[in-house]
Amino acid sequence: xxxxPLIIALAWRNLWRNKRRTAVxxxxxxxxxxxxxxxxxFMRGMALQVLDDTIDNLTGHIQIHNNNxxxxxxxxxxxxxNKAIESxxxxxxxxxxSNRIRVPAVISSERDTSGLVLVGIDPEREAxxxxxKSSISEGQYFSGADDKGIIIGKKLAENLETRLGxxxxxxxxxxxxxxxDRGFRITGIYDTPTEGMETGFVFMTxxxxxxxxxxxxxxxxxxxxxRSLEHVDPVIKALKSDLPDLDIQSWQxxxxxxxxxxxxxxxxxxxxxxxxxxAMSFGIINTLLMTIFERSxxxxxxxxxxxxxxxxLMQVWIESMFMLAIALIIGNLVxxxxxxxxxxxxxxxxxxxxxxxxxxxxIIPFIIISEDLFLANSIVIVLGMLTGxxxxxxxxxxxxxxxxxxx
Amino acid sequence: xxxxxxxxxxxxxxxxxxxxxxxxxxxxxxDIDFNVQRGEFICLSGxxxxxxSTLLNMIGGLxxxxxxxxxxxxxxxxxxxKSELADMRLHKIGFIFQAYNLxxxxxxxxxxxMVMQMQGINKADRNRKSLSILKEVxxxxxxxxxxxxxxxxxxxxxxxxxxxxxxxSLVLADEPTANLDSVTANKLIDLMLSMNEQHKTTFIISTxxxxxxxxxxxxxxxxxxxxxxxxxxx
Numbered sequence: 102x103x104x105x106p107l108i109i110a111l112a113w114r115n116l117w118r119n120k121r122r123t124a125v126x127x128x129x130x131x132x133x134x135x136x137x138x139x140x141x142x143f144m145r146g147m148a149l150q151v152l153d154d155t156i157d158n159l160t161g162h163i164q165i166h167n168n169n170x171x172x173x174x175x176x177x178x179x180x181x182x183n184k185a186i187e188s189x190x191x192x193x194x195x196x197x198x199s200n201r202i203r204v205p206a207v208i209s210s211e212r213d214t215s216g217l218v219l220v221g222i223d224p225e226r227e228a229x230x231x232x233x234k235s236s237i238s239e240g241q242y243f244s245g246a247d248d249k250g251i252i253i254g255k256k257l258a259e260n261l262e263t264r265l266g267x268x269x270x271x272x273x274x275x276x277x278x279x280x281x282d283r284g285f286r287i288t289g290i291y292d293t294p295t296e297g298m299e300t301g302f303v304f305m306t307x308x309x310x311x312x313x314x315x316x317x318x319x320x321x322x323x324x325x326x327x328r329s330l331e332h333v334d335p336v337i338k339a340l341k342s343d344l345p346d347l348d349i350q351s352w353q354x355x356x357x358x359x360x361x362x363x364x365x366x367x368x369x370x371x372x373x374x375x376x377x378x379x380a381m382s383f384g385i386i387n388t389l390l391m392t393i394f395e396r397s398x399x400x401x402x403x404x405x406x407x408x409x410x411x412x413x414l415m416q417v418w419i420e421s422m423f424m425l426a427i428a429l430i431i432g433n434l435v436x437x438x439x440x441x442x443x444x445x446x447x448x449x450x451x452x453x454x455x456x457x458x459x460x461x462x463x464i465i466p467f468i469i470i471s472e473d474l475f476l477a478n479s480i481v482i483v484l485g486m487l488t489g490x491x492x493x494x495x496x497x498x499x500x501x502x503x504x505x506x507x508x
Numbered sequence: 509x510x511x512x513x514x515x516x517x518x519x520x521x522x523x524x525x526x527x528x529x530x531x532x533x534x535x536x537x538x539d540i541d542f543n544v545q546r547g548e549f550i551c552l553s554g555x556x557x558x559x560x561s562t563l564l565n566m567i568g569g570l571x572x573x574x575x576x577x578x579x580x581x582x583x584x585x586x587x588x589x590k591s592e593l594a595d596m597r598l599h600k601i602g603f604i605f606q607a608y609n610l611x612x613x614x615x616x617x618x619x620x621x622m623v624m625q626m627q628g629i630n631k632a633d634r635n636r637k638s639l640s641i642l643k644e645v646x647x648x649x650x651x652x653x654x655x656x657x658x659x660x661x662x663x664x665x666x667x668x669x670x671x672x673x674x675x676x677s678l679v680l681a682d683e684p685t686a687n688l689d690s691v692t693a694n695k696l697i698d699l700m701l702s703m704n705e706q707h708k709t710t711f712i713i714s715t716x717x718x719x720x721x722x723x724x725x726x727x728x729x730x731x732x733x734x735x736x737x738x739x740x741x742x
Contacts, residue, residue: 104625104626106625107622107625107626111611111613111614114613114614115613118612118613399611399612401570402603402605402609402611403611404570404594404597405568405570405597405603405605406597406598406603406622406623406626406670407594407595407596407597407598407599407601407623407626407627408594408598408626409590409591409594409595410590410591410594411591500570500571501565501570501571502565502570502571503571505570505605
């Protein structure tokens, strides 16, 4: 391998022989790497945003229901909160939980009426679990378990032509299948990125809901937040063992669309990386083949002087590896700067309707994680190494007598 | 491997080279028998297409004959694979071409050291030998210049220095003076003759240049791929 230092030096110097061409191909390759990483960061941000929004929008990581509730979400399909449940919820990987009453209801202002879901919550527990407290735009969150007010969405207030401080009437069925109604003063209005949320849910305390429906100590669901997504499955396993009579589901089964988006993201990333690399590889191959054509006399001379064909192959290949390495460094650096410059994310409110359909917020953060960086760089390195082999092989196969005399 | 003890540097037996150009067969060399003694200074002459360069390429292992055998230092080269041929050229043969002799990204000294580096000679020895040979060919002080910064004559001198620096058995030169003016060409011939005298290096030069033909020890004339005349001029 005495020729190795020589061919490494030659490969490096040859890279800068035609500076303009090298700059153009480096720009194209770095752009490809940038496109891979930044798109991955955007898609990852979008997928995690969907996931966060889903978990934040009342779903939580895990939910506990009566076995029949998900098929027929009426008050009869509720369950009593007892010591066994409270004990099971003491699991070390559960960081928060909240039990709720959820029933279909109709809300009526002095001007309009709307059908929605009434949610009775424990204000203290719910404060850290879902979006509600942090989304109050007018008025205030519940002051305590005895608060008699109602919190409605901003869009619903617009639709009902009502406002903070006004009274609305909530109508629902009680456990005896009789109509039960009651007036509530609007003490808070919440504002979220999704209008569907704002028009679909109103909130009151559990105590108010129990009074309205005529029940006590009943829960439609318990939403649970675990330490992380990795803890969801073990916690479900433990809860199922402790509470065999209840239905315990993860966010994936409760919100399959979110799960689909997260899974699609992974597949899309592979396809996107391959498309970008394919375009990039044409640049690499074309440049190297041009180089070989232009330098065929030089390769012939090398062979005449006694350089073995495998070292000629290595010289061209190492040259392409230098190009690849520089493009990767530039591409990664620029990607990092791009993501850094976007701060909390980019505002996509121009596409608000479409984003809402996908259950997305208007601000999409760019998130780079090590796995995505590793994947993008690995694809470029592995396929780049293979791509560089063909031109290198062509160079090593030149017949010296023909190569030297080529004009 | 077929190897024999001999004082012949080059031994060609019944060398034939036929190229296929479409449906036409072109006989570049026909039944060439050609031997070269150690220390010779031979000039191959003849019109264009006579087979001079083809014969040099065959001897240097840059191309393979259609038939016949070639021995370099007693070693039959058509039995060697590409890698072994490269090794043979590295250790036994120096080349000087008409043009594009030097690697443009290397300095004059690096161009000379390149062959020694491939041979595995250590850096200190390479440095000493390359500076010494640069002085010998009259290029002292120009060691750090790259080929584009050297004149055509200076580039050919670097090529001669590179060809002989590791004392090969044989130097093959294909039209080495073709791109040079007469004064520079004459100096280059002086240089090659002096290397031949001092180091007993064998030279085979293909040329149209009458100056080289006059000063060669042996003049071999080719025509239509055949040796027509061998003239000893010593």
